Amino acid sequence: MPPITAPVNAAQPERQPSVDALRRLVASDMEKVNRAILEYMQSPVALIPQLAGHIVASGGKRLRPMLTLATAGLCGYQGERHIGLAACVEFIHTATLLHDDVVDDSDLRRGRDTANAVWGNQASVLVGDFLFSRAFQLMIADGSLKVLKILSDASAIIAEGEVHQLVTTNDVETTEDAYLEVIRCKTAQLFAAAAQIGPVVAELPEADEFALEGFGRDLGVAFQLVDDVLDYTAEQAALGKTVGDDFREGKVTLPVILAYQAGSAEERAFWKRTVGDLDQHDGDLGEAQRLMARHGTLEASLERARGYAGAARHALRRFPANAHRAALEELTEFCVERAY
Amino acid sequence: MPPITAPVNAAQPERQPSVDALRRLVASDMEKVNRAILEYMQSPVALIPQLAGHIVASGGKRLRPMLTLATAGLCGYQGERHIGLAACVEFIHTATLLHDDVVDDSDLRRGRDTANAVWGNQASVLVGDFLFSRAFQLMIADGSLKVLKILSDASAIIAEGEVHQLVTTNDVETTEDAYLEVIRCKTAQLFAAAAQIGPVVAELPEADEFALEGFGRDLGVAFQLVDDVLDYTAEQAALGKTVGDDFREGKVTLPVILAYQAGSAEERAFWKRTVGDLDQHDGDLGEAQRLMARHGTLEASLERARGYAGAARHALRRFPANAHRAALEELTEFCVERAY
Numbered sequence: 202m203p204p205i206t207a208p209v210n211a212a213q214p215e216r217q218p219s220v221d222a223l224r225r226l227v228a229s230d231m232e233k234v235n236r237a238i239l240e241y242m243q244s245p246v247a248l249i250p251q252l253a254g255h256i257v258a259s260g261g262k263r264l265r266p267m268l269t270l271a272t273a274g275l276c277g278y279q280g281e282r283h284i285g286l287a288a289c290v291e292f293i294h295t296a297t298l299l300h301d302d303v304v305d306d307s308d309l310r311r312g313r314d315t316a317n318a319v320w321g322n323q324a325s326v327l328v329g330d331f332l333f334s335r336a337f338q339l340m341i342a343d344g345s346l347k348v349l350k351i352l353s354d355a356s357a358i359i360a361e362g363e364v365h366q367l368v369t370t371n372d373v374e375t376t377e378d379a380y381l382e383v384i385r386c387k388t389a390q391l392f393a394a395a396a397q398i399g400p401v402v403a404e405l406p407e408a409d410e411f412a413l414e415g416f417g418r419d420l421g422v423a424f425q426l427v428d429d430v431l432d433y434t435a436e437q438a439a440l441g442k443t444v445g446d447d448f449r450e451g452k453v454t455l456p457v458i459l460a461y462q463a464g465s466a467e468e469r470a471f472w473k474r475t476v477g478d479l480d481q482h483d484g485d486l487g488e489a490q491r492l493m494a495r496h497g498t499l500e501a502s503l504e505r506a507r508g509y510a511g512a513a514r515h516a517l518r519r520f521p522a523n524a525h526r527a528a529l530e531e532l533t534e535f536c537v538e539r540a541y
Numbered sequence: 542m543p544p545i546t547a548p549v550n551a552a553q554p555e556r557q558p559s560v561d562a563l564r565r566l567v568a569s570d571m572e573k574v575n576r577a578i579l580e581y582m583q584s585p586v587a588l589i590p591q592l593a594g595h596i597v598a599s600g601g602k603r604l605r606p607m608l609t610l611a612t613a614g615l616c617g618y619q620g621e622r623h624i625g626l627a628a629c630v631e632f633i634h635t636a637t638l639l640h641d642d643v644v645d646d647s648d649l650r651r652g653r654d655t656a657n658a659v660w661g662n663q664a665s666v667l668v669g670d671f672l673f674s675r676a677f678q679l680m681i682a683d684g685s686l687k688v689l690k691i692l693s694d695a696s697a698i699i700a701e702g703e704v705h706q707l708v709t710t711n712d713v714e715t716t717e718d719a720y721l722e723v724i725r726c727k728t729a730q731l732f733a734a735a736a737q738i739g740p741v742v743a744e745l746p747e748a749d750e751f752a753l754e755g756f757g758r759d760l761g762v763a764f765q766l767v768d769d770v771l772d773y774t775a776e777q778a779a780l781g782k783t784v785g786d787d788f789r790e791g792k793v794t795l796p797v798i799l800a801y802q803a804g805s806a807e808e809r810a811f812w813k814r815t816v817g818d819l820d821q822h823d824g825d826l827g828e829a830q831r832l833m834a835r836h837g838t839l840e841a842s843l844e845r846a847r848g849y850a851g852a853a854r855h856a857l858r859r860f861p862a863n864a865h866r867a868a869l870e871e872l873t874e875f876c877v878e879r880a881y
Contacts, residue, residue, distance in 0.1 A: 246705045300666045303643065324707055326640045326666055331700035333670070337677060337693040341686060349689070353677040360671035365586045367664055 218534035220262070226528050227270040230284060234266050237288040241335055248320070252328045256295050256316050264424075265395045266291045271532075272399025272413050275517075275525040282402045285339050286348060290395045292336035293356060297391075299329035301363070347401055355394035362386025371451040371479065373461045373472045380455055381422065384429075389421025396420075412516045419513035420533055426506035427540045429454035430499050433490055434540070445486045451476050455505065459498035460489075468492055503540055510537045558874035560602070566868050567610040570624060574606050577628040581675055588660070592668045596635050596656050604764075605735045606631045611872075612739025612753050615857075615865040622742045625679050626688060630735045632676035633692065637699060637731075639669035687741055695734035702726025711791040711819065713801045713812045720795055721762065724769075729761025736760075752856045759853035760873055766846035767880045769794035770839050773830055774880070785826045791816050795845065799838035800829075808832055843880055850877045 224231075242253040266287035273283035303322045317325040333356070340349050366383045369375045396417030400409040432447040433456055447454055453476060461472045471488065474480045493499050510533040520526050564571075582593040606627035613623035642655040643662045657665040673696070680689050706723045709715040736757030740749040772787040773796055787794055793816060801812045811828065814820045833839050850873040860866050 244701055244704075246701050246708065248704050248708055249701065296670075300670060303662055303666050322643055322662060324704065326643050327700055327703045327707065330637075330640060330673070331697060331704065333673065334693055334697035334700055337689075338697055341689045341693055344686060346681060346684060346686070349677075349681045353674055353681055357671060357674035357678055360667055360674055361584055361586050361589065363667045364584075364588050364664065364671065367667065368586065368588055 218531045218538050220264075220267075220532060220535055222524075223267060223271055223528035223532055226274060226524060227267055230270045230274075230287075231263065231267065233281075233284045234263075234270070234287045234291070237285055238291060241288060241292070241339060242332065244331070248324060249328055249331055252299075252316055252320050252324055253295070253332060255319070256299055257291075263291065265294050265391055268392060268395040268417060268420075269398045271525055271529055272396045272417075273402055274399070275413075275520055275523070275529065276400045276403035276405050276409065278399065278403035280402065282343055282345075283398065285343055286398050286402065287395075289336040289339045289343075289352060290391065290398070292332045292339070293352065293359075294391060296329040296333040296336070297359060297363075299325045299332070345401070348398060351394050351397055351401070355390045358386045358390045362388075362390065366452070369453050371477050372453055373457065373469070373477045375453040375458055377455065377458055380453065380458055384422055384425040385418065388425040389418045392421030392424065393417035409519070412519055416513045416516040416529075419509045419516065420536060423506040423509035423513065423533070424536045426455060426502055426509065427537055430456060430502050430506070430540055433493060433499060445489075448476065448486055448489055449479075449481065451479050455502045456493050456498045457489075459501055460492050460496050463496040463498070464492065503537065506537050506540075510534065558871045558878050560604075560607075560872055560875055562864075563607060563611055563868035563872055566614060566864060567607055570610045570614075570627075571603065571607065573621075573624045574603075574610070574627045574631070577625055578631060581628060581632070581679060582672065584671070588664060589668055589671055592639075592656055592660050592664055593635070593672060595659065596639055597631070603631065605634050605731055608732060608735040608757060608760075609738045611865055611869055612736045612757075613742055614739070615753075615860055615863070615869065616740045616743035616745050616749065618739065618743035620742065622683055622685075623738065625683055626738050626742065627735075629676040629679045629692060630731065630738070632672045632679070633696060633699075634731060636669040636673040636676070637703075639665045639672070641703070685741070688738060691734050691737055691741070695730045698726045698730045702728075702730065706792070709793050711817050712793055713797065713809070713817045715793040715798055717795065717798055720793065720798055724762055724765040725758065728765040729758045732761030732764065733757035749859070752859055756853045756856035756869075759849045759856065760876060763846040763849035763853065763873070764876045766795060766842055766849065767877055770796060770842050770846070770880055773833060774839060785829075788816065788826055788829055789819075789821065791819050795842045796833050796838045797829075799841055800832050800836050803836040803838070804832065843877065846877050846880075850874065 238257055242250050242257065244250060269283055269287040269290055299316055302317050303325055316328075336352070337349075340352060362383050362385070365379075366387055369379060369383060393414045394417070397410050397414040400413050429447065432444065432454070435444060446452075448457075457472065457476055461469055464472065471485075471492070475485050475489065514530050514533045517526050517529055578597055579594075582590050582597065584590060609623055609627040609630055639656055642657050643665050655665075656668070676692070677689075680692060702723050702725070705719075706727055709719060709723060733754045734757070737750050737754040740753050769787065772784065772794070775784055783789075786792075788797075797812065797816055801809055804812065811825075811832070815825050815829065854870050854873045857866050857869055
């Protein structure tokens with residue numbers, strides 16, 4: 202019997218987009234970034250590198266610093282400034298994660314293995330503050346007021362977006378516009394800033410900066426839209442968190458907004474009870490998923506994501522068609538296709 | 542009967558040090574700082590100015606921005622940069638307060654009217670992040686990498702000090718050295734940075750910067766030492782917080798360290814049970830106060846404070862003997878004498 206040489210889903214084996222090409226392109230730079238991260242999170246206070254190490258190690262894909270490294274490469278940058286600045290970007294992201302995970306009493310009961318579950322809220326807050334301050338120290342050592350402005354503006358906008366999200370929590374009347382504004386701020390702004398740093402250190406004209414800032418922002422919006430869909434669809438292991446977290450926390454994301462808008466009076470009452478009042482019982486998550494399927498809101502959310510990914514891809518067209526551009530283009534596809 | 546013209550404690554009616562002279566000297570500048578604070582805490586997300594306004598309004602003495610204004614005056618500075626930078630200093634302080642007040646479950650029960658008690662932990666953390674980012678935006682607008690370095694270094698050191706304090710909580714074996722290091726970082730570093738900004742914007746020689754940085758640091762240590770004493774002695778109304786908070790939270794401050802070191806085996810067991818294990822009963826705070834009185838540890842702590850205040854005063858001697866210097870000298874006395 203001949204060996205099976207082709208995979209089962211052989212129809213489009215090479216068309217499945219991934220981040221592998223991008224990862225390979227920036228691999229040696231990323232190693233330096235990881236060394237910088239380890240070096241700069243040190244402190245005589247041992248709890249700081251312990252707690253920071255926990256979150257940095259579990260931080261996953263390093264997507265944001267990868268954007269800084271890749272756009273620097275795309276812009277033909279030959280120096281070393283992008284290494285430290287990519288570490289800054291990851292520190293700001295990590296500080297945000299730590300502060301995001303500081304939850305009120307009700308959420309602690311789920312007993313997730315977040316830093317605050319292990320070391321307590323206060324340690325998470327304070328180590329986040331340390332990483333945030335350290336990021337600014339690194340930027341100041343870099344010495345560019347322009348980079349400082351980009352990343353401090355991003356930090357303020359992220360915080361604004363997070364507070365805005367807090368305000369929309371449990372509000373099923375949140376509009377699609379308000380939701381998009383939240384994710385542009387809380388997620389996409391750091392993607393935008395990370396991608397803008399490449400052309401800034403390469404000292405390219407402002408038009409290139411704008412293009413890559415826009416690329417990062419659209420990519421970030423697509424990324425978050427897909428994340429919010431995955432919260433209702435993913436296999437638990439693939440997601441790395443519990444399916445239905447957003448539902449249980451009463452976060453009003455686009456799949457909920459669209460289902461509420463399209464829903465009957467009875468369905469709206471369901472959303473108000475479960476997401477609005479957090480009065481949830483066994484089977485409610487399943488019912489939420491059924492209502493989303495009925496109105497096609499997950500697919501509609503992915504459709505929006507596909508649009509933003511396309512816009513991001515479009516923004517790359519002014520740059521030379523080299524390996525970096527191809528890998529960034531593939532990233533825009535990956536961001537959406539990972540939902541399937 | 543002749544009217545009583547002199548107060549009862551007429552012996553030294555003018556020698557009671559206060560911050561009134563200093564407050565008068567910087568009054569018109571402080572008004573501008575308050576306007577800047579109000580302006581820069583605005584955001585389209587309404588919860589941000591609401592929550593920030595709550596803490597900024599209850600922030601009290603504005604001691605730290607006052608240091609920036611006063612040292613700028615002492616150094617003969619004629620411009621306007623000290624206004625925005627004093628606002629930055631207050632924003633950093635306010636962010637720290639917000640994050641300090643994010644407490645674990647056990648502390649929430651006391652139901653103090655802190656921002657986190659009103660709006661929840663997460664809002665406090667995120668608005669703190671916003672104010673912190675806003676401070677950096679303001680500094681970047683000022684454009685001095687030197688000021689940015691001073692205040693970002695201070696921010697990192699404050700966070701380190703706060704984490705260090707968290708680690709020493711409940712540890713009755715904490716040494717006086719470790720305690721002093723904690724308060725040098727968590728409190729005195731921002732006093733030092735605030736005082737250093739004056740000579741920096743006035744473009745005085747580095748020796749003047751060092752002198753005023755040292756002045757601020759020693760003043761800050763004295764201030765915190767007295768604060769830690771007041772936690773065991775003050776009238777509740779005067780303190781603006783509950784007497785015995787540190788005791789109940791298991792904070793190991795100098796009065797406890799000295800009482801533990803001087804204590805009998807039985808007394809040490811008391812400290813281990815109450816502060817170490819937080820196993821506290823009615824009457825324990827009174828017993829703690831009696832043990833401190835027995836070993837004179839509150840007076841000994843104030844003696845240390847007096848030493849640091851003297852060092853701070855000494856650092857001012859290189860500056861012209863004008864109204865600003867006199868007011869800052871009086872501030873060093875006030876910081877200690879407010880304990881009486």
